[in-house]
Amino acid sequence: MTGARLVDPDEGPRSKRGAILAAAIEYFGETGYENTKWSAIAQQVGIGQTALYHYFESKAHCLLTIMRLELQRSRDQFVEATRDEKDPVEALRAAVRVAFAVSEHEILQMRILQNNMVLLAGTRTSQREETERRAARELVQLVERDWTRLLTQGMSQGAFPVRDAHTLALALLGLIVSVWRWYRPSGSTPLPEVRDLIEGCCVRMVTE
Amino acid sequence: MTGARLVDPDEGPRSKRGAILAAAIEYFGETGYENTKWSAIAQQVGIGQTALYHYFESKAHCLLTIMRLELQRSRDQFVEATRDEKDPVEALRAAVRVAFAVSEHEILQMRILQNNMVLLAGTRTSQREETERRAARELVQLVERDWTRLLTQGMSQGAFPVRDAHTLALALLGLIVSVWRWYRPSGSTPLPEVRDLIEGCCVRMVTE
DNA sequence: CAGTCAAACTGAACTGAACTCAGGTTGCTA
DNA sequence: TAGCAACCTGAGTTCAGTTCAGTTTGACTG
Numbered sequence: 421m422t423g424a425r426l427v428d429p430d431e432g433p434r435s436k437r438g439a440i441l442a443a444a445i446e447y448f449g450e451t452g453y454e455n456t457k458w459s460a461i462a463q464q465v466g467i468g469q470t471a472l473y474h475y476f477e478s479k480a481h482c483l484l485t486i487m488r489l490e491l492q493r494s495r496d497q498f499v500e501a502t503r504d505e506k507d508p509v510e511a512l513r514a515a516v517r518v519a520f521a522v523s524e525h526e527i528l529q530m531r532i533l534q535n536n537m538v539l540l541a542g543t544r545t546s547q548r549e550e551t552e553r554r555a556a557r558e559l560v561q562l563v564e565r566d567w568t569r570l571l572t573q574g575m576s577q578g579a580f581p582v583r584d585a586h587t588l589a590l591a592l593l594g595l596i597v598s599v600w601r602w603y604r605p606s607g608s609t610p611l612p613e614v615r616d617l618i619e620g621c622c623v624r625m626v627t628e
Numbered sequence: 629m630t631g632a633r634l635v636d637p638d639e640g641p642r643s644k645r646g647a648i649l650a651a652a653i654e655y656f657g658e659t660g661y662e663n664t665k666w667s668a669i670a671q672q673v674g675i676g677q678t679a680l681y682h683y684f685e686s687k688a689h690c691l692l693t694i695m696r697l698e699l700q701r702s703r704d705q706f707v708e709a710t711r712d713e714k715d716p717v718e719a720l721r722a723a724v725r726v727a728f729a730v731s732e733h734e735i736l737q738m739r740i741l742q743n744n745m746v747l748l749a750g751t752r753t754s755q756r757e758e759t760e761r762r763a764a765r766e767l768v769q770l771v772e773r774d775w776t777r778l779l780t781q782g783m784s785q786g787a788f789p790v791r792d793a794h795t796l797a798l799a800l801l802g803l804i805v806s807v808w809r810w811y812r813p814s815g816s817t818p819l820p821e822v823r824d825l826i827e828g829c830c831v832r833m834v835t836e
Numbered sequence: 837c838a839g840t841c842a843a844a845c846t847g848a849a850c851t852g853a854a855c856t857c858a859g860g861t862t863g864c865t866a
Numbered sequence: 867t868a869g870c871a872a873c874c875t876g877a878g879t880t881c882a883g884t885t886c887a888g889t890t891t892g893a894c895t896g
Contacts, residue, residue, distance in 0.1 A: 451750070537743075584825060597806070614795060
């Protein structure tokens with residue numbers, strides 16, 4: 421476990437960093453990043469707007485932190501779920517299932533991640549923002565490599581027909597994360613049902 | 629053909645609306661919506677910033693127009709490509725192929741659409757923005773219904789195993805449009821290759 | 837070919853949300 | 867109980883998007 425909790429271990433006892441992140445996840449996830457006022461988060465936490473700058477360099481820095489934390493968490497989960505699974509098909513199934521084993525807060529974080537992916541492309545002007553951005557980008561590439569490796573291993577073992585593993589990995593990832601664009605806990609299809617359908621799709625996409 | 633050209637038929641001969649849309653697609657697509665200054669588009673077109681407001685109520689109104697136009701165009705293409713195709717599998721293949729039969733400018737528009745989908749969720753305060761937003765949302769729902777119908781028909785004909793057609797349609801759509809998040813014409817994998825891979829994935833997802 | 841009018845445009849001023857500044861307060865540690 | 871780092875604040879700044887109050891352009895009419 422690399423560790424991706426909202427509460428950093430090395431922060432003071434009266435720090436509101438965790439509370440700010442929690443409030444930001446709520447607002448950014450429900451209302452959207454552009455649509456939520458930075459000051460609304462301050463109000464929710466019960467501090468003045470300017471106090472936010474004690475913890476984050478900017479609104480974007482906060483967003484990037486949320487995205488990086490979620491990437492870290494989901495990657496850790498992937499690694500743990502697939503580590504000692506020898507059978508490629510079972511490894512793939514485990515990877516998909518763990519991607520959908522999320523709390524309501526984590527659903528919001530995935531949504532935030534998907535809706536603001538574009539932020540990871542261009543470089544940031546401020547120091548700490550750029551650091552978070554690079555870390556997040558790095559994690560995205562790691563995740564892509566993880567999935568690609570899972571596929572190449574399956575192909576070399578003969579479990580999957582040989583195809584462009586990297587592009588196929590991007591396709592699998594695209595399919596899985598696209599769910600967070602439309603899925604709502606209040607919706608008509610429960611998550612386990614979605615999960616099972618997507619799991620089947622992923623397996624069929626790769627095998628045969 | 630419903631018609632989704634950049635140049636509206638009922639606009640004056642010295643109108644710069646088309647030029648503004650073209651410039652906006654370039655900037656929003658390459659640099660991102662938030663990252664491009666509204667005034668940069670004015671400069672590109674060769675007018676003052678305030679002249680933009682003669683054509684669009686706001687920067688967001690321009691963006692929503694671009695998104696609506698692209699939705700309209702791609703839906704028209706889908707309808708035309710699948711209209712008189714009886715075989716469900718062939719209809720599916722045709723739908724996927726036409727989704728990837730796009731110009732470079734249309735690739736940018738698809739990217740813009742994907743990166744700003746979140747805008748279609750919340751209501752807009754200004755009149756014309758809200759009109760465009762509703763039109764775009766309506767089109768999204770039509771597209772989802774088109775794909776769902778394609779699947780239900782295939783299922784009732786026994787060409788596809790019976791599954792939750794709507795969720796499966798969302799999955800197919802998610803898979804296809806996710807390509808525009810990472811695909812670059814300058815990248816290593818050419819679009820026809822991507823198209824063939826995705827086409828195969830879609831067919832395998834749905835059949836068997 | 838002068839007059840008219842709507843379309844097209846402009847510079848200056850306004851707005852609001854993100855952010856900076858110049859300090860003030862709190863409570864843990866020694 | 868003194869020091870000091872973490873934590874916080876109100877007042878002010880910035881800047882992109884937007885509004886305002888007109889001015890220019892050119893197609894069409896009489």
